[in-house]
Amino acid sequence: MRNLWLLLQRHAFLLAFVALLGLSLSVLVRHDGSARSSWFALTGGASASLEAQRRQWSDYLQLAERNAALSEENAALRSRLLSLEMSGVWKADSSLGWRSRAGVLIKAPDGLPSTMALARLGAADSIHIGDGVLASGVAFGTVVDVGERYSRILPLLNTAGTWSCRIGRNGAVAPLRWDCRDPERFQLSDVPRYSTAQPGDTVYTSGFDLRFPEGIPVGTVQTTSQSGSDFQQVQVAPLLDFTSARHLEFLAPLGSAERDVLAQPLRTP
Amino acid sequence: MMVLRMVLLVVLHAMLLADVAPFGQWTRPQWALWALFMVPPQLGPFTKLLAGFGLGLALDIAMGTYGHHMVAGTVLGGFLPTLHQLLSPREGYEVTQRPNFRDLGANWVIVTTFIGALVFHLTLAVVDTWHAHLMIGALAPAVTSAAWTTACCLLLHLLAAPSRTRTT
Numbered sequence: 413m414r415n416l417w418l419l420l421q422r423h424a425f426l427l428a429f430v431a432l433l434g435l436s437l438s439v440l441v442r443h444d445g446s447a448r449s450s451w452f453a454l455t456g457g458a459s460a461s462l463e464a465q466r467r468q469w470s471d472y473l474q475l476a477e478r479n480a481a482l483s484e485e486n487a488a489l490r491s492r493l494l495s496l497e498m499s500g501v502w503k504a505d506s507s508l509g510w511r512s513r514a515g516v517l518i519k520a521p522d523g524l525p526s527t528m529a530l531a532r533l534g535a536a537d538s539i540h541i542g543d544g545v546l547a548s549g550v551a552f553g554t555v556v557d558v559g560e561r562y563s564r565i566l567p568l569l570n571t572a573g574t575w576s577c578r579i580g581r582n583g584a585v586a587p588l589r590w591d592c593r594d595p596e597r598f599q600l601s602d603v604p605r606y607s608t609a610q611p612g613d614t615v616y617t618s619g620f621d622l623r624f625p626e627g628i629p630v631g632t633v634q635t636t637s638q639s640g641s642d643f644q645q646v647q648v649a650p651l652l653d654f655t656s657a658r659h660l661e662f663l664a665p666l667g668s669a670e671r672d673v674l675a676q677p678l679r680t681p
Numbered sequence: 682m683m684v685l686r687m688v689l690l691v692v693l694h695a696m697l698l699a700d701v702a703p704f705g706q707w708t709r710p711q712w713a714l715w716a717l718f719m720v721p722p723q724l725g726p727f728t729k730l731l732a733g734f735g736l737g738l739a740l741d742i743a744m745g746t747y748g749h750h751m752v753a754g755t756v757l758g759g760f761l762p763t764l765h766q767l768l769s770p771r772e773g774y775e776v777t778q779r780p781n782f783r784d785l786g787a788n789w790v791i792v793t794t795f796i797g798a799l800v801f802h803l804t805l806a807v808v809d810t811w812h813a814h815l816m817i818g819a820l821a822p823a824v825t826s827a828a829w830t831t832a833c834c835l836l837l838h839l840l841a842a843p844s845r846t847r848t849t
Binding site for chain 1: 748749752
């Protein structure tokens with residue numbers, strides 16, 4: 413406090429001069445319109461310059477946050493663009509006898525035993541019950557219910573479904589299920605004992621359940637174990653993280669009406 | 682005496698001499714400044730500062746120019762101590778010395794008066810015009826007016842100089 417007083421005493425004349433000058437200028441600015449406008453223009457220009465400088469520094473210091481926000485926005489726009497590109501028409505592959513159409517998952521399975529998935533494509537987009545659904549080129553599930561614009565999908569990660577799969581390109585065919593214990597592990601049951609399944613072998617769809625064409629990858633063999641005297645059980649690690657899937661591909665067979673008629677049980681007279 | 686001189690000059694300037702400008706804006710003398718230049722140089726800086734501020738305030742009140750002369754007077758009052766210090770004799774000012782021809786010499790009086798008047802007129806030109814693009818045009822009249830003010834102050838010095846008594 414004493415030092416402050418000494419400092420004030422040392423610069424008393426300067427302070428008195430500044431105070432009297434400030435008083436004079438305030439009287440001048442208050443009563444002279446030209447001086448007032450010029451003063452405001454001067455101070456306005458100075459404050460604008462200061463503000464511009466401050467904003468420049470602020471922008472520089474917030475560059476990392478802005479870059480992160482722009483990256484997020486970029487990713488969101490890219491995802492939206494991809495969705496728009498994918499929401500096209502059916503693309504037919506006559507050699508395989510299937511056609512496909514892109515869609516977007518709006519509710520993913522959460523790892524619970526009976527959770528269904530929802531997708532934004534429905535009857536208005538020619539989606540039918542029984543169509544197969546892929547995600548990232550891997551079998552995802554099948555359509556079990558169709559609304560006007562949305563459809564309900566039974567994913568592989570659900571205890572209600574059974575999927576016909578083949579070990580390797582030419583291996584044994586067996587039903588794939590999920591026992592709801594571990595979302596990272598499916599079970600191929602009733603695999604014939606003579607079948608040689610090695611850990612790392614890829615498991616594909618067989619196409620026999622008429623929901624997928626054959627050869628769609630599902631997972632890889634983890635372990636095998638004996639199940640009874642004639643069969644073995646194979647643990648399969650799925651290739652897809654079902655909880656984070658987003659972009660789907662709906663599959664429908666070409667000429668499905670004829671196929672469905674022939675797939676019905678034969679009625680003998 | 683100093684205050685009385687100041688009041689008298691302010692009244693005279695405001696009532697009679699303000700419009701005495703033989704060459705228009707080029708010669709607008711500030712007669713009242715002589716009162717400030719007659720402040721003894723050995724006085725303290727606060728006295729000079731307050732004298733400048735008071736002179737400006739009195740001129741503004743008398744002439745109805747709110748703030749213009751206050752700013753110029755305050756600047757001159759704040760500059761006077763430095764000016765007196767710069768022009769002080771080597772041994773400093775004596776207590777009895779007055780700022781006139783007899784005590785401090787013609788050179789001192791003329792230089793002090795002209796520099797002080799120049800500071801006052803330049804400040805007045807700044808606060809009168811304010812805008813930068815008009816400032817350059819106002820500088821030359823400020824310089825000539827300062828010279829004219831110096832001449833007027835010297836005339837007042839001569840008029841107020843004590844008459845010499847001739848001794849036989």
